[in-house]
Amino acid sequence: MATPTSASPTWRSKHPRYVTLTLGDTILALPQGEVHTLESMLDLQPDRQGWRIGWIALHGQRWPVYCPAPSLEPLASLPDARRICVMLTVADGLFGLACEAVATVDAERLETVALPACMSTPEHPIGALAHSGDDLLCISCAADLLAFASRTLRAEGEYGVRQSAPLREPT
């Protein structure tokens, strides 16, 4: 069977385990190595602006937290079910994603396929798909998700995450 080849190289690199983040109907799978810590949303310092819903303080600094909808676009309000904040590592520091559930899955158990050509768009945040049992996993990485958020903000006439402020801010 033909295998699509349009995925970014990010997901192709070897990742022994993925962490799955449940966002309603969407389950994101990110390399486990990109997960810094899991935090409680009770620790969130609310401060909504653009995609950001607030901050989480770690290591003497505070880091932005986002709450994407299943479509990956920002939610207008924080659902009660989003009780876990997954802090992710990117080159500039950390950022958090509010999600409903977190789990891990062995990469060996997953057969990944690139996002089909008819579904893909330039710089799509999802690089590949996989299924684990009855669940569909959308494989991405922290940098691609952050880049997607920045592009969306720019398209809406706002500043991107990196352009508006450095990720870290003193607490």
Added chain:
Amino acid sequence: MSLESNGWLLKLRGQLRAAVGLRELVHVLPHSPRLYPVPQTPPHARHVILWEGKILPVVDLAAYLEAGVEDDMGTATKQLSLDHLVGIVAYQTAPATEVSLAGMLLGKVPERIRVTDDQACALPQGPAGWQQVAISCFEHPAHGAVPILDLPRLFSGRLSMTAASAAQAWPDYELGYRLENSAAGAAPMAGADEHMGPPLERAALAAGAR
């Protein structure tokens, strides 16, 4: 002499109909198979399906064709009924390449058809998106002009995001595309007659010529 081709008449959601070659439809999943949404995808290709252990994209051709008519591009997905069908289709992007599989949302079980050269006709005036996804067209005695789908193009990612934005003129194809000119090696739909009709006499405007 007018020669016959075999194919399938697909009833899409709404009142739209299209046709594919006999060997291009390999299976039909009735009983509303589970569709998995994928974020940030075009309105006509929002879902995938798990079939035989594989992840296949599912195209809602009606959503693509009607996109310019609907106010909200998200409407297409919201309109998915609880009794949808998915047809599994096979196609090749080029000769001698591997066969790819994909899904199409259907409104009813497909119907076997036989088509002759004499039935060749122009594409329907609307929706405009037919020009993007059809390679030919024939006159069905009951349903009027029925476009024959260019499956490689439909699933290639080369479609514009909406049919409305694809308003540029498209050549008027004759029926020279054989309905049997389907994905080599693809198994016919379970229970289907494997008879391959005689080739059409006209010079083929094959999909690969585009």
